[in-house]
Amino acid sequence: MTSKTITASVYDWVDERLGLSELAAFARHKTVPVHSQSFWYYWGGISLFLFMVQCFTGVLLLVYYRPGADAFESVRQITFVMHFGWLIRSAHSWSANLMMFSILVHMFSVFFMKAYRKPREFGWLSGMALLGLASVFGFSGYLLPMDELSYFATKVGLDIPSAIPWIGPAIANMLRGGPDVSDFTVQRFFALHVVVLPALFVPLLGFHLWLVQRHGNAVPPSEEAKPPSERKSMPFMPNFLRKDLAMWLISLNVLALLASVFPWALGKPFDPLAPAPLGIHPEWYFMSPFEMLKLLGVVLRGEAGEIAGILLFTIGIVLWLLIPFYDTQKESGRRSRAAHYFGLLAVFALLATTAIGYWTIR
Amino acid sequence: MTQETNLSPNIVEEPGEATTRRFFLAAAGAAGLCYAAALAYPVYRYLASPEEMAMEATAVTEVTLKDAEKLPLGSVLMFKFGSAPAMLIHHADGRWISMTAVCTHLGCTVQYEPQADRIHCACHGGVYNPYTGANVSGPPPKPLKLFKVAVNTTGVDVSRA
Numbered sequence: 001m002t003s004k005t006i007t008a009s010v011y012d013w014v015d016e017r018l019g020l021s022e023l024a025a026f027a028r029h030k031t032v033p034v035h036s037q038s039f040w041y042y043w044g045g046i047s048l049f050l051f052m053v054q055c056f057t058g059v060l061l062l063v064y065y066r067p068g069a070d071a072f073e074s075v076r077q078i079t080f081v082m083h084f085g086w087l088i089r090s091a092h093s094w095s096a097n098l099m100m101f102s103i104l105v106h107m108f109s110v111f112f113m114k115a116y117r118k119p120r121e122f123g124w125l126s127g128m129a130l131l132g133l134a135s136v137f138g139f140s141g142y143l144l145p146m147d148e149l150s151y152f153a154t155k156v157g158l159d160i161p162s163a164i165p166w167i168g169p170a171i172a173n174m175l176r177g178g179p180d181v182s183d184f185t186v187q188r189f190f191a192l193h194v195v196v197l198p199a200l201f202v203p204l205l206g207f208h209l210w211l212v213q214r215h216g217n218a219v220p221p222s223e224e225a226k227p228p229s230e231r232k233s234m235p236f237m238p239n240f241l242r243k244d245l246a247m248w249l250i251s252l253n254v255l256a257l258l259a260s261v262f263p264w265a266l267g268k269p270f271d272p273l274a275p276a277p278l279g280i281h282p283e284w285y286f287m288s289p290f291e292m293l294k295l296l297g298v299v300l301r302g303e304a305g306e307i308a309g310i311l312l313f314t315i316g317i318v319l320w321l322l323i324p325f326y327d328t329q330k331e332s333g334r335r336s337r338a339a340h341y342f343g344l345l346a347v348f349a350l351l352a353t354t355a356i357g358y359w360t361i362r
Numbered sequence: 363m364t365q366e367t368n369l370s371p372n373i374v375e376e377p378g379e380a381t382t383r384r385f386f387l388a389a390a391g392a393a394g395l396c397y398a399a400a401l402a403y404p405v406y407r408y409l410a411s412p413e414e415m416a417m418e419a420t421a422v423t424e425v426t427l428k429d430a431e432k433l434p435l436g437s438v439l440m441f442k443f444g445s446a447p448a449m450l451i452h453h454a455d456g457r458w459i460s461m462t463a464v465c466t467h468l469g470c471t472v473q474y475e476p477q478a479d480r481i482h483c484a485c486h487g488g489v490y491n492p493y494t495g496a497n498v499s500g501p502p503p504k505p506l507k508l509f510k511v512a513v514n515t516t517g518v519d520v521s522r523a
Contacts, residue, residue: 060408082411084404252397 030236040109050099067190115218147267291357
């Protein structure tokens, strides 16, 4: 038997049991629309790639990380003692930030292409849930080194839920594991970050990806208005896959460059008696909500301002979440103006408050 | 729907194109290998860090045990020689003996038993002579290695024989 016939018979053996040829046939027939906005199709894939980087580097960090009282010391060891530990930690942090960025780009492109409309409502909702989980990933992971900045960021961050009337303080204490950020907090954030969140995120991601296979890529209304004969598409295998992988390679290069040229810093070990360091501010992806709450606090003083801020914020998020259910004009392919302007307003508000936030760091 | 296909089967490859294609594939393969190596090397070194630290520790040739000269007769002090456990025995007759505490059979840590005047490995019942380190009975294939001992007023120096 030549090697070719051996390969063929092994393939047949597996195929008979797992149905590989059905999958191959599915992949052969899968196409991706080609139009002026096709570029935005890559951002979901980029987010997926960066999530895989997170899993890989996260497991490597887990090899030496010790939660609890030893947390800072173990991160110090990873960063300064273990060979290339600084690089792996830096890649994990940078990739987390890049992933947040690409998820946001993906979300806004879906929003403006109206890709949330029937039958893709579950795609939108699961995507928003994934964004929510990614933010909790970011927030919990930020505390794990237990340096000065992460200590204060968590302290301030957990003060926000404690402003919710009646149940707020109990929620905050439950998350903190006590009235103050301590070794207990880092221990439970660790459990959240490496067990609970991945256990929720991975199946949800599978669902999200399955929906994309089921419904295919959405096309923007301008494309939908064209007669089918004028629409173009390319085969997924190998044409789009090749481009997708090229985007992954570019992402890997950008990540490698950022992680090695700008290694992620490790601050001083946290000290519950030390004053907050000057210029302390939330991560960029939390800057906008933080600044919005701050601005509302200026308009409405005291507790009323905090509650109004949280309320307004919640309403905004709910409106954003429910967009597939009130922006449903699909048949005409015409843009629903109101939803479009709501999207522009959201982008403007995010950018403006982020800019103000950075501008006013003292 | 029209399809934009790059590789339709009826395109005939020119002989020159085949060479270009082969060259491209070889270059892409080489680049892929470079990437794999650039990823694998830091990951390997990262995971191997403790091993390398242990290797540095085994380079140790002498250990000073502070205040060990006060060790009572008929007792043992366990300590680390480099990265491996070792023992310092102060025998009832006043002799000082030091040897590695790693059983030569399967690497368990052995135990000095003053009553039986022997060194015993609980894993598979190996027995060693507590003065010479010789393997007396049980599965151990080799004796325990002895260290040189120098007792002074501030402690005990143990060094490779």
